[in-house]
Amino acid sequence: MVDSPLKLHSPDLVLIGTKAWQVKEVARSLKEIIAENTLVIPLQNGVMAAQELTEELSMHHVMGGLCNIFSKIKEPGVIEHMSAEPHIIFGELDHRISQRASHISEVFQQAGIKHRLSSYIQGDTWKKFLLICLGGLGALTRANYGVLCETTELKEMMRQMLDEMYQVALAEGVELPEEIKDKTLKTTMSFAPSANSSMARDIWAGRPSELSYQNGSVVALAQKHGIKVPINYFIYHTLLPQEREARRQ
Structure with a gap:
């Protein structure tokens, strides 16, 4: 575990779970550590995260994503979920079901992470x-x-x-x-x-x-x-x- 993205070295996959207004800052930090095949998936609310990432990073490194979750911090270390079962939705910005996206889906499946690979992530x-x-x-x-x-x-x-x-x-x-x-x-x-x-x-x-x-x-x-x-x-x-x-x- 690290307390700064700059302490990572050539990650394969980065999931961004910050607040929406922090994405630009995170993107600038990621420029220092991403490798040729690093993939970055934002999970923010709103519709601007992927675009803001591509303003700092190459389109090659960015997918679209979101997290369907309804929760709040009940107390330190305790997350209370309300109404919806948490799951990640992600996909290529050009709507392809690519080999790399399918591989991420397999990794999520093996890790027990509920998810859906989208063919139209903008929608x-x-x-x-x-x-x-x-x-x-x-x-x-x-x-x-x-x-x-x-x-x-x-x-x-x-x-x-x-x-x-x-x-x-x-x-x-x-x-x-x-x-x-x-x-x-x-x-x-x-x-x-x-x-x-x-x-x-x-x-x-x-x-x-x-x-x-x-x-x-x-x-x-x-x-x-x-x-x-x-x-x-x-x-x-x-x-x-x-x-x-x-x-x-």
Whole structure:
């Protein structure tokens, strides 16, 4: 075990499990240690991690990835899982089922790591993105998922958020079925009523959060394509002062 990536030497595979805003820094560190065939898979929330890695590393070294997990730190050394069974989804950015990706899948299988090798990792990443960004409404209203789903007005706002994000995904060239919106809302309604998002918990505790990589990314990408996303815009900009204060501290 090491406390710095710089202490590693020519790793075969690097899984990045940091917060989304730390990926750029990690990528710069990895430039010092990767070998010719090192593969790097980000598991961050949001849709920017793979792109940020390729800004520092060669496309050859980067795959897309995500981790479907719903958990929190109950106490030091104890992780409490809620609602979803943790598993990794990963795949080549050009959608190939490559030999190296299949080999990683075999390694995960042998290690007992639940996973799925994706033939369209961008679509899988956006499916999770739609889901997690709904947590921004919980962060703003200081409400758990049970309240969001039981309150008619808030549930309608989530529907509108999903409409906004779906249009942004299409503008980004991501192929998603329209029924993903209803499916995502249904998934949210299956969460334990007391559950809440990691971003919400960070914001409520006054810690730096992934706001800019969740609702903030929706706003930024929407602006790029000239799309109106009023609900996500309101959530992002209303929470932004708290985020800036948390980072100053």
